[in-house]
Amino acid sequence: MDKLVIQGGIPLSGEIRISGAKNAALPILCAALLTEEPLHIGNVPHLRDVTTMLELLNQMGAEVSVNDRMGVEIVARKLHNLAAPYELVKTMRASILVLGPMLARCGQARVSLPGGCAIGSRPVDLHIKGLQAMGAEIEIEHGYILARAERLKGARIFMDTVTVTGTENLMMAATLAEGTTVLENAAREPEVVDLANCLIAMGAKIENAGSDVITVHGVDRLHGADYRVMPDRIEAGTFLVAVAATGGKVLLKDVRPDILDAVLEKLREAGARIECGADTISLEMDGPLKSVNVRTAPYPAFPTDMQAQFMALNAVADGAATVTETIFENRFMHVQELQRLGANIETEGNTAVVRGVSTLSGAIVMATDLRASASLVVAGLIAQGETSVERIYHIDRGYECIEEKLSQLGARIKRVH
Numbered sequence: 001m002d003k004l005v006i007q008g009g010i011p012l013s014g015e016i017r018i019s020g021a022k023n024a025a026l027p028i029l030c031a032a033l034l035t036e037e038p039l040h041i042g043n044v045p046h047l048r049d050v051t052t053m054l055e056l057l058n059q060m061g062a063e064v065s066v067n068d069r070m071g072v073e074i075v076a077r078k079l080h081n082l083a084a085p086y087e088l089v090k091t092m093r094a095s096i097l098v099l100g101p102m103l104a105r106c107g108q109a110r111v112s113l114p115g116g117c118a119i120g121s122r123p124v125d126l127h128i129k130g131l132q133a134m135g136a137e138i139e140i141e142h143g144y145i146l147a148r149a150e151r152l153k154g155a156r157i158f159m160d161t162v163t164v165t166g167t168e169n170l171m172m173a174a175t176l177a178e179g180t181t182v183l184e185n186a187a188r189e190p191e192v193v194d195l196a197n198c199l200i201a202m203g204a205k206i207e208n209a210g211s212d213v214i215t216v217h218g219v220d221r222l223h224g225a226d227y228r229v230m231p232d233r234i235e236a237g238t239f240l241v242a243v244a245a246t247g248g249k250v251l252l253k254d255v256r257p258d259i260l261d262a263v264l265e266k267l268r269e270a271g272a273r274i275e276c277g278a279d280t281i282s283l284e285m286d287g288p289l290k291s292v293n294v295r296t297a298p299y300p301a302f303p304t305d306m307q308a309q310f311m312a313l314n315a316v317a318d319g320a321a322t323v324t325e326t327i328f329e330n331r332f333m334h335v336q337e338l339q340r341l342g343a344n345i346e347t348e349g350n351t352a353v354v355r356g357v358s359t360l361s362g363a364i365v366m367a368t369d370l371r372a373s374a375s376l377v378v379a380g381l382i383a384q385g386e387t388s389v390e391r392i393y394h395i396d397r398g399y400e401c402i403e404e405k406l407s408q409l410g411a412r413i414k415r416v417h
C-alpha cells in the first residue's frame with residue numbers, strides 16, 4: 001500500500017497551479033446522463049474519484065473518452081444498465097448523484113445506499129424525500145434505493161438540513177420534470193452554482209443557484225455542451241495552509257479568490273499577508289503564526305473540508321484555539337494522529353481545543369479519510385524529522401499529484417510503494 005514519506009521543517013516556497021474541483025467535477029460528470037448528446041468537460045482533475053465516476057457511467061452504458069489534457073467527453077446516448085452497485089458506491093459516496101439524473105431521464109434507477117463512512121453516518125433521506133415530492137415511487141430493498149417515475153413533476157421542496165449533493169441531485173432531476181420545482185434551504189456552495197451553470201449551458205432553466213431558494217423550470221430535453229470545471233477551493237485552501245504553517249511564500253494560479261473568503265480571512269488572522277488577483281492568490285507569512293478559532297458551517301461560512309488542515313496549523317501556532325465541527329458528527333479522526341506527532345489537542349463533543357506547541361516531531365501516522373490525510377501531510381511538512389503518512393489512497397481521491405505539487409514548492413516528499 002502506498003505511503004507518503006516527508007522530511008519536514010522546510011518552509012514551502014514557489015508557484016503552483018490549482019486543479020479543477022473534485023466536488024464540482026463529480027456532479028457535472030453525472031449531468032451527462034441527462035442528455036443523449038455529447039457533454040465535453042474541461043479542467044477535470046485527475047483523481048481516483050473521477051476515475052470511479054467514469055467507470056460507473058461507463059457501466060451504465062455511457063461512452064466515455066478522456067484526452068491527454070483531462071478533457072472528458074461523455075455520450076449517454078442509451079443507458080442499458082440503470083444501476084449503481086454497492087462495490088462502486090461504497091468507495092465514493094458521490095455516486096448517489098446518478099440517482100436524480102437517471103430517474104429523470106429514464107424513469108427508473110437502482111442505486112446502492114451509500115451507508116456510513118469514516119466522518120459520520122451521512123444519510124440520503126433528503127435526496128429520497130425530495131424525489132418522492134416530485135412524484136417518484138421509492139422503495140429501499142436489500143440496501144438499494146429503487147426509484148420509479150413515469151415523469152417527475154415539479155414541486156416545492158424544503159430541505160431541513162443544508163445538503164450539497166442533495167441540492168445537486170434534486171436540481172438535476174428537476175431540469176427534466178414537468179413544471180416548476182422550488183428548492184428551499186438549498187446549499188449555496190460554489191460547486192452547486194458550477195453544476196447549475198453547466199446545466200444551463202445544456203439548455204436547463206435554473207434561477208438563483210447560489211442562493212438558498214433555487215427555482216428550476218423543467219424542460220422536455222437537454223442538449224450537449226462544452227463546459228469547464230471551476231478551480232478547487234479546498235485544494236487551494238490546503239496549499240495555503242501548508243505554506244502558512246511552514247512559514248513560507250506561495251503564488252497560486254488558476255484559482256478563484258472570490259469563493260475563499262472564510263478561509264483567507266482565517267489565514268490573515270493567523271498572520272499571513274495575502275493578495276488576490278482575478279485568478280491568483282499570493283500568500284506570505286509575516287511574523288509569527290497565531291492560532292485561530294474555527295467553526296464549520298455551510299457556505300459561505302468556514303468549510304468543513306478545511307477543518308482538519310486548520311487543526312494542523314493551530315498545532316504549532318502561538319496560543320490556544322477552538323475548532324468546532326458542526327456538519328459531520330465524527331470528523332476528528334485526525335486528532336489522534338496529530339497527537340502522535342506531538343500536537344496538544346483535547347476534544348469534547350464537537351469541539352477541539354488546540355494549544356500550540358513549538359514544533360511537531362515526525363512519526364508514522366495513518367490517514368483515515370480524505371481531509372484528515374491532508375492535515376497529516378501538512379503536519380508532516382511542519383514536523384522536524386521524517387513523517388510517514390500511510391493509507392494515502394484516501395488522499396488520491398481528492399488531490400491531484402499532491403507530491404509533485406508540494407515538491408514544486410520545495411517540500412521533501414516522496415511516494416513509496
Ligand SMILES: CC(=O)N[C@H]1[C@@H](OP(=O)(O)OP(=O)(O)OC[C@H]2O[C@@H](n3ccc(=O)[nH]c3=O)[C@H](O)[C@@H]2O)O[C@H](CO)[C@@H](O)[C@@H]1O
Pocket residue numbers: 023026093094120121122123124125126127128161162163164165166191304305327328329
Ligand atoms: C461530493 C461532495 O460534494 N462532497 C461534499 C458534500 O458532501 P455531501 O453532499 O455528502 O454532504 P451534505 O451537504 O449532504 O451533508 C451535510 C449534512 O447534512 C446531513 N444530511 C445530508 C443529506 C441528507 O439526505 N440528510 C442529511 O441529514 C449530513 O449527514 C451532514 O450532516 O458536502 C459536504 C459538506 O460541505 C462536504 O464535506 C463534501 O466534501
Ligand SMILES: C=C(OP(=O)(O)O)C(=O)O
Pocket residue numbers: 023092093094305370371398
Ligand atoms: C468529504 C469529502 O468528500 P466526499 O463527500 O466525496 O466523501 C471531501 O471532499 O472532503
